[in-house]
Amino acid sequence: MSYSKKIQGILKKNHIVPGCKIRVGEKEGLLMPKASGDGDVVVLKLKSGYNIGVRSLDIEKLAEPARRINAKKVEYDPAKPKVSVIVTGGTISSKVDYNTGGVTALLDPNEIVGQIPELKEIINIHKVVVPFTRMSESFDYKDWQVLAKEVEKRLKAGDAGVIITQGTDILHYTAAALSFMLPNVGKPVVVVGSQRSTDRGSSDGAMNLICASHLIAQAKSLEIRGVGTCMHGGMSDDYCYFIRGTKVRKLHTSRRDAFKSVNAKPIARISLSGKIDVYQKDDFEFGIRADTKFEPKVALIKPIPGADPDIINYYVKKGYRGIIIEAFGLGQVASDQWVKDKKMSWTSVIRKVSKKVPVFFAAQTVYGRLNPNVYSEAREAQAAGAVFLEDMLSEVAVIKLGWVLGHTKEMEKVKEMMVTNLAGEITERSEI
């Protein structure tokens, strides 16, 4: 704890420990442990779940900590499917320890089951693997490589499925990366996070884990496999969606149902009680194999109106091997036809660079499919070398491009692989 001596003195005198309900000045909330910052500012977790800092010495104890959590011994039930949990950090794998006042990670199977006793009625969490712990916004491709290899190891050892817990910030990018790094994986690989921390009444982590467990327990009989996310499907606490790793996007900063299946139905709907409705089935050959080669020199560019296309040259000069552009509408950018200053024409720059660095278009609109055949500006961009990626999410496109370039640098092969559906990232056209 790094509260100032003055604050520590007041807390001690009043028998206040982290987790106690207290009043500081005019604010009421739970005392939070202080990890950094000004030691005279008391951090409170408000009823809304958010933390605020209050600078005041007027501190009053209102109630003792609400709960103490004890890890329970878990018994192995051979009738239930064996599951490993790979823990990487993030909101879901942390809890506030009200005894010590620190934030600790849930790194032990017994502790996870102690927190969420429902899990042991569904699966055997026989192993918790912690390859690294980090907040997800600082992940990169090397972390995904570690995860893919760990999943391969666990599934080859006979697990019915693997649950990966991580921070939600880039959970959808991880799901996309693992979708390509575990080609056609024949068992469920479920990426799970929590939008709200585990000490909040509205925390979603427990339900997301319970639904993921149901999914793995029933996956074989329901023929569900592949990489996907398992997060709240709606505002209420009664079901999750298992969304394909290449079709999922985080679309809200804080809502528990922030993860949406874009341009495709979720694979399945899993109710908290264990009822599963399957919306999509895959019909390809399955295996267990990590294929993690990845070229990190890939860029995602989101133009705004009037933006200078020189940004493309910047990436080419820096040695980038492939570029995704979030084009406007059905696949348009500022074009030779309309821009007087040719230096400001995106198609003009694309025409020059696309001979050595492949350039792809994905939709800036998030939803929908690109179509080069409606407007001549899009055809101009296509003629200049831009390859249209159908209904692929731009975030998925840039991850896929890294994976494809990890396997080949041959221009035509790269383009061909990018427009070939490898992991459900391109869905069939519903109309021509």
Added chain:
Amino acid sequence: MSYSKKIQGILKKNHIVPGCKIRVGEKEGLLMPKASGDGDVVVLKLKSGYNIGVRSLDIEKLAEPARRINAKKVEYDPAKPKVSVIVTGGTISSKVDYNTGGVTALLDPNEIVGQIPELKEIINIHKVVVPFTRMSESFDYKDWQVLAKEVEKRLKAGDAGVIITQGTDILHYTAAALSFMLPNVGKPVVVVGSQRSTDRGSSDGAMNLICASHLIAQAKSLEIRGVGTCMHGGMSDDYCYFIRGTKVRKLHTSRRDAFKSVNAKPIARISLSGKIDVYQKDDFEFGIRADTKFEPKVALIKPIPGADPDIINYYVKKGYRGIIIEAFGLGQVASDQWVKDKKMSWTSVIRKVSKKVPVFFAAQTVYGRLNPNVYSEAREAQAAGAVFLEDMLSEVAVIKLGWVLGHTKEMEKVKEMMVTNLAGEITERSEI
């Protein structure tokens, strides 16, 4: 027409003109005029509305062109509100002229009303202004300046409101730009587009214009004003939403209801019959004044996991005066706390540049509000100088930044204006 002589010969022999229903090889559709490309490829508009090219000499006429459109004389009805239409190009203001085979713009009040006779029952379109015509993806801030000044002129001349038609690609950017360039404008300024071209049965242009007309006709009595978009509200053809120009985002490539009100309710729902439900009212002082100063050297950066923050340095070196970053989650980027290689820490780069170039965070998730108080990584970014823009859309943020920097370069003033609600771009926090 630039069809090859061979194709032109076959068309002539069979009395086929653009607009005729024909069969080419195995495909059926309407013959389209050919503006460019391979003259041996016949362009057909399919029933779905999309164009394809077919290389075949096997051409058969199936039916004459479906319709001929004649402009009608419009009479001035002094009982109806006077409205100007500013036409800038895009799908909504073009029609295929089946007589000449060319694509022509609707540049005449009589012609617009001739196409959509319902309009004259609602308003007097007494003037059509065509400052320029261009597909919208090639717009820049200078176009918005022209539009804002034109709107000012029309409203000062006594118009009840102005309709601006443009391509839908960047319609939401235009609506945002005009929201700032026409501060607190006291009459409705309605930006309208069409997702589907006017020769398609599913074209949305007519209904969008009719609803915009209803809105302007009733605006005074309903106390509706300000800049917004008027586009389909749902899948059916019975209502539009008038969405605030600073809260609208295009979220689908092709659907007619692609424009969504993000983090706020639409201002109003307008049924095709003219019934209007108002959801939001403004309580500020109104005026008519174009204030178009704009600094174009502003950048929008969308990081992906593992992205190199050197992109920030690139923009600073190029003389950019302000930067918007689409941060992950509640406002996180790869941080000093977690990234081993400090060159890859975004907060580290932000710390250096934010002293001379202001850096702002908006949400990569599209929906939701940033919050620097939940995670220490966000607080680290904030301490490094990143200014959090609440629930402001990133696209709106970068336009606002250009407008603010057009008025002041003084760092603290820029930051203060960016976090101040100027045109409804920041909505009140629903919970703390």
